[in-house]
Amino acid sequence: MASSSSSASNIPPPTRSWTYHRVFLSFRGKDTRNGFTSHLYAALNRKGITTYKDDKNLRKGNVISDELLKAIEESRFAVIVLSPNYASSTWCLDELCKILDCNNNLGQHIVVVFYGVEPSDVRHQKRTFQEAFKNHQHRFGEDSEKIQRWRDALTQVAAYSGWTSINQNEAELVENIYLKK
Template sequence: MASTSYSTSMIPPQRLYTYHVFLSFKGEDTRTGFTSHLYAALNRNGITTYIDDNNLRKGDLISYELLRAIEESVFAVIVLSPNYTSYTWCLDELCKILHCNNDLPQHIVTVFYDVDPSDVRHQKGTFQYAFRKYQHRFGEESENVKRWRHALTQVAAYSGWHTKNQ
């Protein structure tokens, strides 16, 4: 009878999570309404949720803290709203979330808040306006602009909840 031995290096290490959910959203669109209600409901149900204004410690670098929180979350809830793309940090967060979804066992949930998924996918409406500004600011062939566009196209393909006209 052949003996099979397993090396501990063959077993993937168990990931440690700090948060169940990371919330990605544009504050001016949803912070005091939809996102704050979602955050409260998740917490009431014992779901540890990262939201930027409650979890940032004074003195920490915002970018490092947010990137680490994304990596340490089981789920990422992306609330895509009309002005989501008006802030480059939201787009960088989105790219990081998609990277974690591909490389780590992380799940994505999308909420299309007052936007049509087609507008997100094809960068129409307010998304088009934001990208015109970015192309002017960073150049037509900017790698960041290409990466952000690709990320929006990818995330728009996820099934999610639509709140438009509801």
């Protein structure tokens, strides 16, 4: 008789029964809110896809609210728009960690858009990402566990095959981003 035990790494995340295909958009507001992200939001809605964007009835601050965490957990998909100033926001980095947790534990699907950044800059925290982490280290201390978690999350998400805006027509890019599964 074969053994029924297996290592935790071989166990796939539980499949969740999704009531509807909700998308959570993670983005740095000052980089993309009124441009790329607003166009992506409109395109997804035109396709009949319920999309969560944080600019309505959400308290702003340094700590992610319970409302936002719930919105991430209840979304079947997360679209992460990594832009030059994404890593400067502790809010965005905390969102990213939560999204990756939901991906690993709930089977949430992730779509990555590299908006004005190269995947290698995100993966290795170069250029604006390097500057952001210098500021975070000054604020939280160099050996902060939180900073390491953020770095690991960026490295992990940068390994995803994603969409890039560099040398792309934005309108075509928005229309080509689709969610499958």
